[in-house]
Amino acid sequence: MQADAPYTDKALERLCEDLGQILGLSVERRPSVCAQYSSGEGMPFSRIPDVVVSPRRTDEVAAVMSVVASAGVPVTCRGAGTSLEGQVVPVAGGVVLDLSQMNRIVDVSSEALDCTVEAGVTRKDLNAHLRNTGLFFPIDPGADATIGGMVSTRASGTQAVRYGTMKDNVIALKVVMPDGRVIRTGSRARKSATGYDLTSLFVGAEGTLGIVTEVTLKLAPRPSFQLSGICQIDDLSAALAVISQALLHGLEPSRIELLDAVQTGACARYSRLDALRETNTIMFEFAGDEADVRRRAGEFAAICREEAGVSPDYFDTPEIHSLYWGARERCYEAALALAPGKKNMGTDACVPLDRLADCILATKRFIDEAGLTAPLVGHVGDGNFHLGILFDPEDPKETARAEALCERVSMLAIELDGACSGEHGIGLHKRHLLDRQHGDALAVMRAVKAALDPASLMNPGKIFPG
Numbered sequence: 001m002q003a004d005a006p007y008t009d010k011a012l013e014r015l016c017e018d019l020g021q022i023l024g025l026s027v028e029r030r031p032s033v034c035a036q037y038s039s040g041e042g043m044p045f046s047r048i049p050d051v052v053v054s055p056r057r058t059d060e061v062a063a064v065m066s067v068v069a070s071a072g073v074p075v076t077c078r079g080a081g082t083s084l085e086g087q088v089v090p091v092a093g094g095v096v097l098d099l100s101q102m103n104r105i106v107d108v109s110s111e112a113l114d115c116t117v118e119a120g121v122t123r124k125d126l127n128a129h130l131r132n133t134g135l136f137f138p139i140d141p142g143a144d145a146t147i148g149g150m151v152s153t154r155a156s157g158t159q160a161v162r163y164g165t166m167k168d169n170v171i172a173l174k175v176v177m178p179d180g181r182v183i184r185t186g187s188r189a190r191k192s193a194t195g196y197d198l199t200s201l202f203v204g205a206e207g208t209l210g211i212v213t214e215v216t217l218k219l220a221p222r223p224s225f226q227l228s229g230i231c232q233i234d235d236l237s238a239a240l241a242v243i244s245q246a247l248l249h250g251l252e253p254s255r256i257e258l259l260d261a262v263q264t265g266a267c268a269r270y271s272r273l274d275a276l277r278e279t280n281t282i283m284f285e286f287a288g289d290e291a292d293v294r295r296r297a298g299e300f301a302a303i304c305r306e307e308a309g310v311s312p313d314y315f316d317t318p319e320i321h322s323l324y325w326g327a328r329e330r331c332y333e334a335a336l337a338l339a340p341g342k343k344n345m346g347t348d349a350c351v352p353l354d355r356l357a358d359c360i361l362a363t364k365r366f367i368d369e370a371g372l373t374a375p376l377v378g379h380v381g382d383g384n385f386h387l388g389i390l391f392d393p394e395d396p397k398e399t400a401r402a403e404a405l406c407e408r409v410s411m412l413a414i415e416l417d418g419a420c421s422g423e424h425g426i427g428l429h430k431r432h433l434l435d436r437q438h439g440d441a442l443a444v445m446r447a448v449k450a451a452l453d454p455a456s457l458m459n460p461g462k463i464f465p466g
Contacts, residue, residue, distance in 0.1 A: 007071065007073050011071050012051070012071075015067060015073055016029060022067065023054070023060060026054040028051070028052040029051055031048065034048050034050070037078060037081075037088075037096045037098070038090070040427075041081065041082050041143070045428055045429075047089055047091050047093060048093070049076065051096070052095070052096045052098055054100070057102070058102075058214060061176045061211055062176050064095075065176050065178060065179065065180040065211065069178055069180060069457065073094045073095055074090070074094035074456075074459075074460045075096075075097055076091075077148070077459065080122060080144065080149060082144070083145075083427065084347075084427075085424050085425050085426060085429045085430060086428030086462075087206050087425060087427040089428060091461040094457075099148055103120040103122075104118045104121070105118075105126065108130065108135075108219075112188065114217060115130075115137070115216070115219055117147050117215055118214055119147060119149075119212050119215065121146065122146050123146075134221060136220060137217060137219055138157075138159045138163040138220050139155060139157050139163065140158055142332055147215050147217070150166050151215055152202075153204065153423065154167055154204030155423050156379060156382075156423035157379065159254055160381070161256055161381025161382050162287070167204065168218075170217060170218075171189075171199070171216040172187060172188060173202055173214065173215055175202055175210040175211065176213055178210060178452065178457055182213075183198070183210075185201075186198070206425055206426065207459040208449060208459045208462055208463055209448070209449065209452045210458065224289065225289065226293070227286050227293050227314060228283070228315050228325070231310060231312035231313070232280065232281050233304075234279050237357065238308040239282055240356065240357040240360060242282060243256060243282065244356075246284075246300055251300055253296075253300075253381060254287040255285040255381070256381040257282070257284070258377065258378045258380045259280070260376040261279045261280055262278075262374070262375040262376070263377045264280065265278035266331070266337065267331060270333060273323070273324065283325070283328055284300065286300070300312065331377050331386075332344060334375075338375070341392070342391055343391055343393050344388045344389070344390060345387075345389040345390075345406060346389075347387050347409065347424065347429075348384060348387075349384070349419065349420060349421065349422060350384040350418050350419045351383050351418030352417060352418060355417070356385075358416065359385075359418070363376065367387075367405065372398070372402060374387045383418065383422070384422035384423060387405075389402045389405055389406060390402075407433075420437055427463070431463060434464065434465055445464070
């Protein structure tokens with residue numbers, strides 16, 4: 001038991017006995033194993049849980065929560081452990097609920113364009129399963145996260161500009177409440193005017209209100225034709241103007257990404273793309289009917305020439321397409337490779353499209369003033385961008401500069417009527433910003449938390465400041 005845990009050794013022993021009766025060998029207390037569940041990706045936070053349990057079904061999760069609630073022991077859920085803001089760190093010790101074994105694809109309906117999956121299914125496994133159906137799930141954060149984790153952080157990805165984010169693609173959820181009750185937040189109907197929208201309440205709640213065990217998702221038809229490429233532009237302001245004009249002209253890209261020169265160079269070296277110059281790069285994709293795609297791509301090329309004096313290069317084979325978009329997916333790892341031994345304090349912000357250029361240009365100034373390496377990459381089609389702030393966690397001064405840079409970018413986004421996180425979530429790292437972000441609405445959020453989790457056992461220490 002952790003020294004400052006609010007529960008006794010005796011209570012913990014009794015809890016483990018009860019959990020063993022439910023889950024058998026799926027209850028783990030060995031310190032060497034529990035230590036593997038002490039932290040997430042990127043953040044310098046860690047805490048070793050007292051117990052790790054690995055349920056395989058919703059009824060097992062419900063039984064675990066009933067026992068845990070009676071014992072007054074906190075619970076933290078974990079899927080793939082890829083969250084960047086400390087959501088999976090069990091700051092109060094207690095029980096970590098590892099949902100990775102809940103990995104069944106329950107149902108796929110090609111006619112209804114939906115599927116139902118357990119929380120531990122990863123996005124890549126889901127799309128592999130869908131490969132021969134003519135459908136796909138379009139939300140694609142860089143990591144191969146679990147669907148449950150993507151729901152809990154309200155995740156997004158490169159295709160959000162066309163398909164939306166997790167909040168737009170979750171139809172219904174099965175949720176285990178803090179007392180062990182199991183609820184379904186909705187039906188498979190695409191719309192409902194039947195009371196409070198509980199589905200939206202749990203999407204983005206970061207496991208603080210209940211445990212998502214099953215998700216019904218929208219699926220999209222695979223486009224009949226895709227055309228993608230890059231446009232490299234030395235002037236960052238011109239690159240931002242190209243993006244703005246492409247959106248204003250209604251070109252409807254399925255992806256439009258911005259990599260600054262630092263991130264482009266990192267990707268070129270990490271993925272061995274020798275033809276990629278170390279300068280600002282727009283990566284884009286148009287999808288749909290071939291004639292319409294080629295028309296939109298032609299209009300985009302004209303905008304590139306008018307705003308930046310350059311023409312885009314198109315990927316002329318599926319292999320080149322996969323090579324470049326694969327490099328984009330590995331931006332996080334490419335950034336880390338710039339400074340071996342350092343950590344990547346990944347952060348993101350989202351602003352209205354009419355403030356995006358101001359925010360990115362100011363952020364670049366902030367990076368220079370901080371004297372840090374911080375590659376920038378963005379899902380700029382919906383106003384979202386990321387920094388990978390590289391820092392040495394053993395160097396207090398450099399760590400402080402990294403934290404200050406993260407804070408400065410977050411505060412600027414809020415001042416521009418944006419959000420201090422567009423898709424990573426709040427977790428541990430941005431709790432102190434929530435009051436500035438939401439003002440009086442924060443009290444309403446606290447009231448919801450208190451109503452659903454009065455003992456504050458669900459992922460304690462996350463989202464709320466203080």
